Structure formats: structure tokens, C-alpha cells
Amino acid sequence: AQSVTQPDIHITVSEGASLELRCNYSYGATPYLFWYVQSPGQGLQLLLKYFSGDTLVQGIKGFEAEFKRSQSSFNLRKPSVHWSDAAEYFCAVGAANTGGFKTIFGAGTRLFVKA
Amino acid sequence: DAGVIQSPRHEVTEMGQEVTLRCKPISGHDYLFWYRQTMMRGLELLIYFNNNVPIDDSGMPEDRFSAKMPNASFSTLKIQPSEPRDSAVYFCASSWQALGYTFGSGTRLTVV
Numbered sequence: 001a002q003s004v005t006q007p008d009i010h011i012t013v014s015e016g017a018s019l020e021l022r023c024n025y026s027y028g029a030t031p032y033l034f035w036y037v038q039s040p041g042q043g044l045q046l047l048l049k050y051f052s053g054d055t056l057v058q059g060i061k062g063f064e065a066e067f068k069r070s071q072s073s074f075n076l077r078k079p080s081v082h083w084s085d086a087a088e089y090f091c092a093v094g095a096a097n098t099g100g101f102k103t104i105f106g107a108g109t110r111l112f113v114k115a
Numbered sequence: 116d117a118g119v120i121q122s123p124r125h126e127v128t129e130m131g132q133e134v135t136l137r138c139k140p141i142s143g144h145d146y147l148f149w150y151r152q153t154m155m156r157g158l159e160l161l162i163y164f165n166n167n168v169p170i171d172d173s174g175m176p177e178d179r180f181s182a183k184m185p186n187a188s189f190s191t192l193k194i195q196p197s198e199p200r201d202s203a204v205y206f207c208a209s210s211w212q213a214l215g216y217t218f219g220s221g222t223r224l225t226v227v
């Protein structure tokens with residue numbers, strides 16, 4: 001069974017600073033990997049996904065993530081954070097199972113942005 | 116497309132009452148998922164459907180919970196009888212194949 005760990009419960013960065021959110025996964029084969037963002041009172045929105053190919057994937061809102069098989073990681077990055085990026089970020093790993101496809105979400109990392 | 120539509124947005128009910136949450140997925144999507152989100156447990160997958168057929172309901176907490184998908188454009192999650200520990204935000208999400216989910220805005224359920 002797959003699992004995903006987000007080591008940081010919350011992170012605070014200054015506006016304009018760079019950001020990296022960590023994600024580690026466990027799965028026997030090549031997983032499908034996702035990052036989602038959740039603003040208060042809203043559902044989750046897909047930022048980016050990795051299935052195969054180029055290990056550096058670009059997403060919406062200026063985010064990118066890099067898949068590193070050797071480290072079982074899929075960290076999310078942004079070169080310059082804006083105040084509107086304050087939200088909760090979820091890493092997720094998906095895999096096929098009997099009859100379908102299942103995605104497991106990490107516990108989330110809450111991002112605070114200070115002026 | 117209006118996205119995944121959930122109703123109601125908020126529900127307050129008394130313990131022991133039946134609660135029905137509704138979801139309209141995005142047209143053309145073949146997967147539908149029900150998740151529950153709480154501070155203590157985070158996002159939990161309750162059940163998911165593929166082409167209207169329930170595939171995995173191992174996350175449904177107990178027999179008080181049931182879900183149906185009578186057609187490709189509608190699903191319900193029912194709790195009967197409801198208990199205070201069922202208080203949470205319930206999300207419905209849909210996707211085509213496994214290419215990333217679109218979530219609804221959720222139903223905040225409070226059982227008093």
C-alpha cells in the first residue's frame with residue numbers, strides 16, 4: 001500500500017522569499033504524485049502532477065516540483081512567494097489497486113507568509 | 116463547467132437524525148470519491164466509484180455510513196443515525212481516469 005509523509009506541519013516564509021515544501025512517499029512501483037492547495041473554507045485544488053517522463057514538473061501559480069526516485073521525494077518549490085500563497089498544501093500519491101485507482105493524501109503543510 | 120457541486124454547504128443536525136450529502140461530479144468524469152476532513156485525522160478516503168460502481172468502501176467508518184451513485188451525474192453520502200463524532204467537512208471529488216481530482220467546496224457537517 002502507498003503512503004505519503006509531509007514532515008513539516010507548518011512553515012513560515014517572508015513574502016518574496018523562496019519556498020520548498022517537502023514530501024516523501026512509499027510505494028513499490030513508480031507512483032502517480034500530486035500536489036494540491038487548500039485555501040480556508042475551500043476544497044483542494046490541483047497544483048501539479050507527475051506520472052512519468054521529465055522529473056521536473058511545472059504547475060499552476062508558478063509552482064514546480066521535482067521527482068527524485070532515489071530519495072522517494074516529490075518536493076514542491078516556488079522561487080518567490082506571494083501573500084496569496086498562504087494556504088495548506090497537500091502532497092498525494094496515487095496507485096492502481098483492484099478495480100480502480102486510489103489516492104492517499106499527506107497530513108498537509110500549512111504555509112504562513114509574513115510581510 | 117461549474118465544477119463539482121456539493122450540497123448543502125453547511126448542515127447542522129441533532130444526534131440521531133439522518134443526514135444526506137449530495138454531489139454532482141463533472142460531466143464526463145468516470146471516478147467519484149468521498150473524503151472526510153478533520154483536524155485530528157486529516158483527509159480520509161471514505162469510498163470511491165468507477166463508472167458508478169463502488170470500488171472500495173473500506174474507509175467507510177461503520178454501517179451508519181452508506182453511499183450511492185445511481186447515475187453518472189449524482190451521488191449521495193448518507194449517515195443514519197448521525198453522531199457528534201461525525202462532525203467534519205465532507206468532500207466529493209471527481210476525475211477522469213486518475214489524472215488529478217477536482218474537488219467540490221465541501222459540506223461542513225455539525226452534529227449536536
